[in-house]
Amino acid sequence: MTATVEVRRAGWTGELWSAIEPIHLEILQHPFITGLTSGELAPEAFVRFLAQDTYYVNEYARSLAMLSATAPNMALTRSLLQHAAGAVTAESGLHAELVDMIDAPAGVLTEVLPTPTAAAYVDFVTARVHSGSFFEGLCAVLPCMWVYAEVGRHLVAAGSPHPTYQRWIDSYAGSDYLDEVERVLADVDVLARDVAEVERQRGVDIAIAATRYEWMFWDSAYRGEEWPTLV
Structure with missing residues (x-):
């Protein structure tokens, strides 16, 4: 499947997508992602x-809730809270369903040692949310929800012969999730009009880094990344 991106937006989020699109294309070409539609992913x-x-x-939802409490308008508060609730639902419901479908070992979702990549990504987002401006924190969380929406939209066109992978694809390509992300993006465009250019550029830099972490996250799962044994 050829990796293509058909995201064309006006406003500041259109500029932002132009900056992260090259990384997104690399995500679509990663063997983890292509293995979902071929069914060949281990x-x-x-x-x-x-x-x-x-x-x-779990940590991402906390960051969204933190941002919602400091949002400059009620539209963003509502959008971020809704997305936080959706993230928790995915963690508690969708993940458990997928684990059952693929017959994974018991306790795989409750006895989790974060990999170096997962730990670093969480720390990156948390630091921007707690120590940066609201806009900077927003740019740190935005790529996760947006990239997943575009990955889902891309993969659903091909589908998967593996029912578990198809279920995952459908969840992120569904209208409920895509509409939720669209609401956040529209709110970001409104907010960006009143943000200074220097802060918008910092936001782009943060979003680029977060999108790189998205690639690294899938790559670490594909490679079976572990902490090095030093003793």
Whole structure:
């Protein structure tokens, strides 16, 4: 499947997508992602991904809730809270369903040691949310929700012969999730009009780094990344 991106947006998020699009194309070409539609992705790699995603989503939802409390308008407060609730639902519901479908070992989602990549990504997002401006924190969380939406939209066109992978694809290509992300993006465009150019550029830099972490996250699951044994 040729990796293509058909995202064309006006406003500041259109400029932002132009900056992160090259990384997104690399994500679409990664063997983890192409293995979802071919059905050739090793089940153990997908289980590793689900376990690390469970760890990440728990912290990601907290970051979204933190941002919602400091949002400059009610539209963003509502959008971020809704997305935080959706993230928790995915962690508690979708992940458990997928683990059952793929017949993973018991406790795989509850006994999670974060990989170096997952730990670093969480720390990166948390630091921007707690120490940066609201806009900087928003740019740190935005790539996760947006990249997943575009990955889902891309993969659903091809589908997957593997029912577990198809279920994952459908969840992120569904209208409920895509509409939720669109609401956040529209709110970001409104907010960006009143943000200074220097801060918008910092936001782009942060979003680029977060999108790189997205690639690294899938790559770490594919490779079976572990902490080095030093003693």
